[in-house]
Amino acid sequence: MTTLWHERPVGVVGLGLIGGSIGLDLMALGVEVRGLVHRPATAERARQRGLASQVSTDPAVLKGCAMVLLALPLDQLLEPSPDLLAALPEGAVIADLASVKAPVLAAWEPLVPHFVATHPMAGTIAAGVEAGLPNLFRGRPWVATPTLQTDPGALEHVRAMAVALGAQWLECEAHDHDQAVALISHLPVLVSAALLRAAEHGAEASPQAALPQLVRALASSGFADTTRVGGGNPELGILMARSNRAALAEALGYYRQALEGLEGLLKQHDWDGLGRELEACRDLRPEFL
C-alpha cells in the first residue's frame, strides 16, 4: 500500500445512489473504476451511464483493485455472499459506506484484514442505478469509525479518496456515530410516521364524518415537510431500525420525554413556559443546519 490510492483500480460493489455517485466522481478524476453489480440489466445501464470503466456481474472484475468500496444495501452488507468474499483481492483496502457502523464492524472486521468502516452523509430519496449523481459528496460529512484493529494505512487510503471527492472527513467511535444517527436520522422517521398515523386516526375517530376529507384537503407545506421522511422507503426504515435498535429505542425515550414536557405545559396552560420552549427550539435549529 505504498502506491497512491488513485494509481490502481478502485472497485465499487453496488452502483446505486452512493456507489454510482462515487463511480461518476472517480471517473471524472481519471481513476479506473471496476463496478460489480448483481443483474446483467443493471450492468448494461451502469455502462451506459458511465458509472465505471468496467462493469460486470462477475466478482472477478475486482481482481487487481487496491481498494474496494462496498456500496451495498445494509442487509446484503451484513450477510456478505461467499462469492464476493472470495473475490476480494488479498491485501486490498475494503471500506463500507453504510449508515450504521457497529454491526458492520462486527460482521466485517473478522473477515478481512484491512477493513475501514465509513458513512458518507449524503443522500436523496432516489435509489438504484439511475440515482447516482456527480458531486454528491462535495461539502458533506464523510464519517469514518476506526477501531483499535483498523490499519492506519488503509484508513488514510479511504480518507484521501473521500477528500478528493470533496467530502469533509470526520472520525469518531462507531458507537457514538450510531447514537448520533439514531437521534438525527432514524428517530425522525418514526416521529414523522407517527404524525401521519395520528392525523389519519384522529380524523377517523371524530364523530364528524367530514373530518377525514377535511384533514386531507387542508394539509399544507408544514405537514408535508414534517411527514416527508415518515412517508419514505419502508425497507430502508426497517433496516435502520433493525440494525440500530438499541440506540433508536434510547432516542425514542428522549423524544417521549421532550414531547411529554410540551404536553404538560399545554395542559397546565403554561404559555410562558411553552413560549420559552419554542424559543429554545427556534434558537437550537440553526445549530444543526
Place this chain on the structure above:
Amino acid sequence: MTTLWHERPVGVVGLGLIGGSIGLDLMALGVEVRGLVHRPATAERARQRGLASQVSTDPAVLKGCAMVLLALPLDQLLEPSPDLLAALPEGAVIADLASVKAPVLAAWEPLVPHFVATHPMAGTIAAGVEAGLPNLFRGRPWVATPTLQTDPGALEHVRAMAVALGAQWLECEAHDHDQAVALISHLPVLVSAALLRAAEHGAEASPQAALPQLVRALASSGFADTTRVGGGNPELGILMARSNRAALAEALGYYRQALEGLEGLLKQHDWDGLGRELEACRDLRPEFL
C-alpha cells in the same frame, strides 16, 4: 348588499402576509382597497408596495367599505380595539382570516351582525408588510365556517371575493375546522419541536463528550425537514396552542398512541409489523398532498 362585492371599496385591516397579499390581488382586479395599519412607517411602506389604494393609521379610512377583511394577528383579533369596532361601517360584511375559528366566532358574532369566519390556507414563513405576494391564494383552500347566525348574503360576498382571488372555497363547521388544523397544522409544530429537544438532550446525556458536536455535524436534510415547523415563530406557536388548546391536546393523544405503537413493534423486534406500518405511512402520505 345587492351591489356586487367589487363595486364598493374593500377594507383590509392589517397588511402583513395575508392582508398584503389580498390587497395586491384586489388591486390587480381593479377593486378599490382601503388599508388600515397600526404604525405610520408601516403605512408608508404599504403605500410604496401598492398594497392598497389608500392606507391609513386612522380607522376612519374604512368609511364607505361594503366589506372589511380582518387580517390581524390572532391575539389582536380576539381582543378587538374599541376604535376599530367603532369604525366598522354599519351593515358592512366583516370577515376574519385567522387560523382558528371557534374562538373568533365566540368573540365576533355577538359584536357585528354580518360576520363571516374564514381561513385561507396559504402561508409562508414570512410576516410583516414586506411579506405580501401576488397570487398567494390561487389553487389554495379558503375555508369558511358559517353558523346558524351567519347571513347567507354576507357569506356569498366573501365567497365571491375568495373565488375571484383563485382560491378553492370550502365550508365546514368551525369545530371540525379547528380539529382538522390541530391535527395537520398545530400538532406538527409540537412534534417537530420535541424532535429538536430530543436530539439536544439525547446528545448531552451521552457519556461521550463528542456527541453534541457530532449530532450537529451529521444532521442532514431529513432532520432539517422534520424540524422546520418546530423551529419556527414561537409567538405563532403559542397563539395556536392557546386558542386551539382542547383540539391540540386531543391530537397529542392520538399522536402518543401512534408513536407508542411504533415503539412497541421496535421493542418486540416485530420487523414485519413495523414494515406494514411504514408501508401504510408511505401509502397514506400522498392522500394529504
